[in-house]
Amino acid sequence: MSETTTPEIANSQLGQCLKAARQARGLTLKQVAERTGMALSTLSKVENGLMSLTYDKLLQLTSGLKMEIAELFNPAVAAPAQGRPVTARRSISRAGQGQVITTKFYTYTYQCTDLIGKRMVPIVAEVRARSLEEFGPLLRHAGEEYFVVTRGRVAVHTEFYAPEILGEGDGMYIDSTMGHAYLNAGEGPSATGVCLCTSEAPDLYDQLRQIAARDVAPLGDDELPS
Numbered sequence: 400m401s402e403t404t405t406p407e408i409a410n411s412q413l414g415q416c417l418k419a420a421r422q423a424r425g426l427t428l429k430q431v432a433e434r435t436g437m438a439l440s441t442l443s444k445v446e447n448g449l450m451s452l453t454y455d456k457l458l459q460l461t462s463g464l465k466m467e468i469a470e471l472f473n474p475a476v477a478a479p480a481q482g483r484p485v486t487a488r489r490s491i492s493r494a495g496q497g498q499v500i501t502t503k504f505y506t507y508t509y510q511c512t513d514l515i516g517k518r519m520v521p522i523v524a525e526v527r528a529r530s531l532e533e534f535g536p537l538l539r540h541a542g543e544e545y546f547v548v549t550r551g552r553v554a555v556h557t558e559f560y561a562p563e564i565l566g567e568g569d570g571m572y573i574d575s576t577m578g579h580a581y582l583n584a585g586e587g588p589s590a591t592g593v594c595l596c597t598s599e600a601p602d603l604y605d606q607l608r609q610i611a612a613r614d615v616a617p618l619g620d621d622e623l624p625s
Contacts, residue, residue, distance in 0.1 A: 413445060413451060414446045420470075435464065436459065490510075490514045491511075496510075498512045509607075512604075520596045520607055524546075526583045527583055527589045534580045538580060539575070539579075540575050541600040543573065543598070546571050546594045549567065549592055550567060550592075552564055554582040554584035555571050555581055556579065575598070
């Protein structure tokens with residue numbers, strides 16, 4: 400059996416199922432292409448009912464989307480009205496646990512690292528830098544984020560706004576593609592907050608690790624993210 404560009408009822412059904420599964424996962428066709436290794440043009444033709452797929456290609460598609468072929472054609476997944484399927488994923492972060500990146504001026508502890516493909520990356524941040532000179536270049540990455548102070552006072556510097564001082568319990572939601580930095584503005588040696596970063600980019604966690612690790616200090620193997 401080979402791929403074909405002849406519109407058929409089966410092709411239309413496959414296209415509808417692919418679109419429903421893709422949208423349920425919050426993915427673009429480009430992201431599906433990246434995850435599956437299939438050509439964007441091929442996926443576009445499939446979704447528009449202009450091409451069918453061989454069994455091998457169906458395996459490649461569903462493997463990249465981490466689903467079974469039968470699941471792809473399951474009405475509970477395919478029907479847009481059903482929305483995103485329940486994954487029942489769960490992860491608990493105990494106090495003091497997580498993957499740590501630390502430098503002279505900040506420590507980031509990444510939470511729930513046992514879950515892959517998260518849309519949200521939770522981070523406990525301890526900030527010690529008191530100036531942008533100490534902190535280094537402003538951070539920029541895909542998505543949006545919310546930062547709430549849990550201890551001390553934090554000065555939030557952003558590219559297009561004057562700095563804001565946040566006290567315990569105060570929070571700020573920002574566009575993460577805008578340059579930003581969190582500085583210690585309290586009397587203690589450090590301040591602490593929780594940062595929730597979210598994006599449709601499948602590699603958000605890797606982006607954040609690479610940015611945070613730019614000034615990383617040497618640590619033991621058990622303390623560095625793998």
